[in-house]
Amino acid sequence: MATPVKVHGPPLSTAVSRVLACLIEKDVPFQHVPVNMAKGEHKSPDFLKIQPFGQVPAFQDEAISLFESRAICRYVCEKYAENGNKWLYGTNPLAKASIDQWVEAEGQSFNPPSSVLVFQLAFAPRMNLKQDQSLISQNEAKLEKVLEVYEKRLGESRFLAGDDFSLADLSHLPNAHYLANVADRGEMFTSKKNVGRWWGEISSRDSWKKVVEMQKQST
Amino acid sequence: MAAIKVHGSPLSTATQRVLACLYEKGVDFQFVSINMAAGEHKSDNFLALNPFGQVPAFEDGDLKLFESRAITHYVAHEYADKGTQLLIPGSNKEAAVLTLWQEVEAQQFNSPSSTLAWELFYKPFFGTATDAAKVEENETKLGKVLDVYETRLSQSRYLASDYFTLADLYHLPNIQCLLATSAKKLLESRPHVNAWVKEITARPAWSKVLAMQKQ
Numbered sequence: 505m506a507t508p509v510k511v512h513g514p515p516l517s518t519a520v521s522r523v524l525a526c527l528i529e530k531d532v533p534f535q536h537v538p539v540n541m542a543k544g545e546h547k548s549p550d551f552l553k554i555q556p557f558g559q560v561p562a563f564q565d566e567a568i569s570l571f572e573s574r575a576i577c578r579y580v581c582e583k584y585a586e587n588g589n590k591w592l593y594g595t596n597p598l599a600k601a602s603i604d605q606w607v608e609a610e611g612q613s614f615n616p617p618s619s620v621l622v623f624q625l626a627f628a629p630r631m632n633l634k635q636d637q638s639l640i641s642q643n644e645a646k647l648e649k650v651l652e653v654y655e656k657r658l659g660e661s662r663f664l665a666g667d668d669f670s671l672a673d674l675s676h677l678p679n680a681h682y683l684a685n686v687a688d689r690g691e692m693f694t695s696k697k698n699v700g701r702w703w704g705e706i707s708s709r710d711s712w713k714k715v716v717e718m719q720k721q722s723t
Numbered sequence: 724m725a726a727i728k729v730h731g732s733p734l735s736t737a738t739q740r741v742l743a744c745l746y747e748k749g750v751d752f753q754f755v756s757i758n759m760a761a762g763e764h765k766s767d768n769f770l771a772l773n774p775f776g777q778v779p780a781f782e783d784g785d786l787k788l789f790e791s792r793a794i795t796h797y798v799a800h801e802y803a804d805k806g807t808q809l810l811i812p813g814s815n816k817e818a819a820v821l822t823l824w825q826e827v828e829a830q831q832f833n834s835p836s837s838t839l840a841w842e843l844f845y846k847p848f849f850g851t852a853t854d855a856a857k858v859e860e861n862e863t864k865l866g867k868v869l870d871v872y873e874t875r876l877s878q879s880r881y882l883a884s885d886y887f888t889l890a891d892l893y894h895l896p897n898i899q900c901l902l903a904t905s906a907k908k909l910l911e912s913r914p915h916v917n918a919w920v921k922e923i924t925a926r927p928a929w930s931k932v933l934a935m936q937k938q
């Protein structure tokens with residue numbers, strides 16, 4: 505029997521949860537390895553060997569190690585193409601190209617402003633750090649513009665890349681979850697008809713519910 | 724008439740990323756210049772090609788795409804047997820190293836290098852004042868990223884393999900901007916990074932992209 509893959513990092517980390525969601529969608533057995541970030545374990549020489557940027561997640565599949573959550577997800581989908589959700593990364597080149605396009609849009613357009621907001625609104629208060637109001641307004645405005653594009657797209661298509669839930673939608677779950685549930689910005693999604701419908705669908709997937717459960721149990 | 728069309732601007736780093744890939748692959752394409760000064764990238768026609776109103780947009784027959792990294796990924800796979808081999812063929816494990824360093828470019832290198840390019844290269848073009856604090860902050864960030872690259876490039880001739888791949892290509896546009904500014908010291912002061920920069924910017928396909936800016 506093949507050794508289960510390993511995912512290093514706290515489930516509360518948005519990038520770690522992206523990988524966990526993908527593994528669960530694909531029904532790939534994995535071992536979760538905690539990393540004590542409060543103690544700086546992610547900057548230890550041993551950890552830097554598998555993630556030279558000292559960030560989470562890191563990932564291992566037998567002899568190979570990988571980092572960057574979106575690269576890990578793509579690898580998992582390619583290697584375990586026949587497992588679990590077969591449509592997660594498309595079953596033909598055109599579907600894959602559309603999914604890649606929207607994963608890039610997530611990484612380039614959705615992630616930067618939503619990450620700032622998640623940090624400012626969800627994490628900073630918990631870390632006793634002062635919030636930066638102008639950074640918050642700037643990024644709310646940026647994110648609004650992105651969601652307007654999504655509103656139009658999701659009026660034409662059930663999910664971002666096409667008719668099936670894909671890596672492109674999954675990629676959004678970690679930040680969107682914190683925005684909606686911890687940062688009190690759910691209205692950014694629910695006030696828009698198509699985005700609201702989409703958010704409702706993707707956030708109620710079984711795989712995501714399992715990740716949220718892992719997050720709860722880790723606190 | 725070429726089935727492939729690229730809509731964009733020769734000055735746009737993201738457009739250059741796609742052009743570099745097409746020249747490496749030696750595939751015919753038609754370049755459609757978008758007049759950004761006149762706001763053409765926000766016109767309804769263009770928004771139908773890229774709903775974010777950004778360049779580039781791309782067509783290959785019926786297929787329409789945006790996001791330069793998705794476009795280049797598609798081109799590299801679709802035309803895998805033409806021109807330069809930009810991918811790592813073989814097992815998923817071997818190919819994963821390429822995906823990894825593509826993500827590193829997008830997630831680690833792109834942000835600080837884009838900010839520096841904007842502050843030090845583009846703003847002077849438009850006669851706007853540079854923000855010194857932003858420059859300092861991003862030089863520090865980029866320095867840390869390049870430290871990781873220095874180690875990596877001391878072990879591997881190119882980022883993902885011992886030959887030039889998409890992962891290296893992705894860096895060309897921002898690197899070219901930085902070389903024209905004071906931030907070039909970040910690249911020149913690291914010997915392995917410096918050698919790699921010199922190699923990748925000397926590629927003939929990249930010279931063709933730069934030549935388009937002179938038209």
